[in-house]
Amino acid sequence: MEIYRIKEPFIFTMFGASGNLAKLKIFPALFALAEQKRFSKDFWIMGYARTQKSDNAFRADFEVSVRSTYKGKWTKFQENILNELLERVFYFSGQYNRAGDFEKYQTFLDKRTGGKKMMHVAYFSVPSSVFKSVVKGLASMRKSKNDNIRLILEKPFGDDENSAQKLFRCIVKYFSEEHVYLLDHYLGKKAVRSLIPLRHMNRILNLMLKGREVANIQISAFETIGVKERIGYFDQVGTLKDMIQSHLLQILALSTMSIPIEKTAENIQKEKAAILSALKFVPEEKHVALGQYTGYHQESKLTKNSNTPTYVALKLFINRESWHGVPIFLRTGKKLHEKHTYITIELKKFRFQGEDQEPNRVIIELSPDEKIHIRLLDEDGVTSRAGEIGVSKSIACQGDYCLPPHGLLFLDVIRGEKIHFLSFAEILASWKLIDKISKFIEKEKIPVEKYKAGSCGPRSYQNLIEGTGFGWYDLYEDTCRT
Numbered sequence: 001m002e003i004y005r006i007k008e009p010f011i012f013t014m015f016g017a018s019g020n021l022a023k024l025k026i027f028p029a030l031f032a033l034a035e036q037k038r039f040s041k042d043f044w045i046m047g048y049a050r051t052q053k054s055d056n057a058f059r060a061d062f063e064v065s066v067r068s069t070y071k072g073k074w075t076k077f078q079e080n081i082l083n084e085l086l087e088r089v090f091y092f093s094g095q096y097n098r099a100g101d102f103e104k105y106q107t108f109l110d111k112r113t114g115g116k117k118m119m120h121v122a123y124f125s126v127p128s129s130v131f132k133s134v135v136k137g138l139a140s141m142r143k144s145k146n147d148n149i150r151l152i153l154e155k156p157f158g159d160d161e162n163s164a165q166k167l168f169r170c171i172v173k174y175f176s177e178e179h180v181y182l183l184d185h186y187l188g189k190k191a192v193r194s195l196i197p198l199r200h201m202n203r204i205l206n207l208m209l210k211g212r213e214v215a216n217i218q219i220s221a222f223e224t225i226g227v228k229e230r231i232g233y234f235d236q237v238g239t240l241k242d243m244i245q246s247h248l249l250q251i252l253a254l255s256t257m258s259i260p261i262e263k264t265a266e267n268i269q270k271e272k273a274a275i276l277s278a279l280k281f282v283p284e285e286k287h288v289a290l291g292q293y294t295g296y297h298q299e300s301k302l303t304k305n306s307n308t309p310t311y312v313a314l315k316l317f318i319n320r321e322s323w324h325g326v327p328i329f330l331r332t333g334k335k336l337h338e339k340h341t342y343i344t345i346e347l348k349k350f351r352f353q354g355e356d357q358e359p360n361r362v363i364i365e366l367s368p369d370e371k372i373h374i375r376l377l378d379e380d381g382v383t384s385r386a387g388e389i390g391v392s393k394s395i396a397c398q399g400d401y402c403l404p405p406h407g408l409l410f411l412d413v414i415r416g417e418k419i420h421f422l423s424f425a426e427i428l429a430s431w432k433l434i435d436k437i438s439k440f441i442e443k444e445k446i447p448v449e450k451y452k453a454g455s456c457g458p459r460s461y462q463n464l465i466e467g468t469g470f471g472w473y474d475l476y477e478d479t480c481r482t
Helices: 020-035 055-070 076-086 099-113 128-141 161-174 195-201 203-208 228-256 265-278 405-414 424-444 459-464
Strands: 010-015 043-049 089-093 119-124 149-154 180-183 214-222 288-293 311-318 328-333 340-347 361-367 371-377 388-394 448-451
Touching: 010 020, 020 055, 020 076, 020 405, 043 099, 055 076, 055 089, 089 099, 099 128, 119 128, 119 405, 128 149, 128 161, 149 405, 161 424, 180 405, 195 203, 195 228, 214 228, 228 265, 228 311, 228 328, 228 340, 228 424, 265 424, 288 328, 288 424, 288 459, 311 459, 448 459
Parallel strands: 010 043, 010 119, 043 089, 119 149, 149 180, 214 328, 288 448
Antiparallel strands: 214 340, 288 311, 311 328, 340 361, 361 371, 371 388
């Protein structure tokens, strides 16, 4: 197996380095890269945030984050790697909207790097409301237009279509799209990255995953935890914008898009955008369900009177001839019965099959297991779950060189590979759909139903599938408690 290692020197700056995302995802991902000897000899990891903090205090945060990720599985080798890595970690305190602070930061960098010309990767772990300020600040740091500055923007990209368009116009004013990487960490997950190769290389999957063969598609993303430390951000956006606008719509697009013969980033992004632009939400109450887990109001003063949904289920269609009439059901929520993400593709039955016979299904598990199941009926056509034949194939990451999603995506940025990043066209198409759904929810005052922790969500999610002739498919049905 060929292992990609970074050869050129680089600077990695985390804007928002004192925040939760850096501690939960970025620090462990950087350590995983160092552990696998992926870095070049010359590199610097810089934290930039408004909080006043010393280099040593920042390194302590970094160390705590890494050690907590490994939960006791710690070796002398890892200890040495961490100590070596921390020598390359520094911190700068500055405002995001103050040009003078970016000038000071450039001096700060030159002092530590000796003023060497090298790639500068800037990671935006900040609210989208300050994206523009950071973009302008980075542009002011360039010594020439040939400076190799690459921007990684973590979702959300705005909070609606209008704000996303303004953000796009601001970014391209200062940087070419070639240097902008729009990151959805779901596209760093090995199983999600495998969707297109699996469909393209396996004729059986390619033939089954066609609109003319599919009766319906269900995409389920369940979490057992609550909002926790993300409460300030989450209460402003809710599950519709946090999970569906990017994560689930990306999975939907990857599952249903036409696969181009030449699989370049531009072609794949274009095909995904075509699906996202064709998504249709029929504005009826039975096509959306909202819920909020009990206890949400007690999590913060911010949520005392909040009606923010922590669960959303939707019924959508793809307005294209190849997928005409095929419903797509999405459901996702927090504090549910299990932590599980999977795609269920239900195939059409033969005309001679009775209503009591189960259809064939292809289930692609994305998390926590990474497997493909093909559900067949036995020779007696038994309808019970026990009578099905499950063909299961692991698509889990193999070998010693697996990386967390942010680590894989970081390597993609270094080598200039954008296949697993979003285009602005995709983002705008997604926001157009979400804006329409949000306006419908607000106008019709769709109720937010309470549901118990550990349940399958609000009872209203069953309304989406009622009368369609289908049923929600739960991979491990016995774990579902209502």
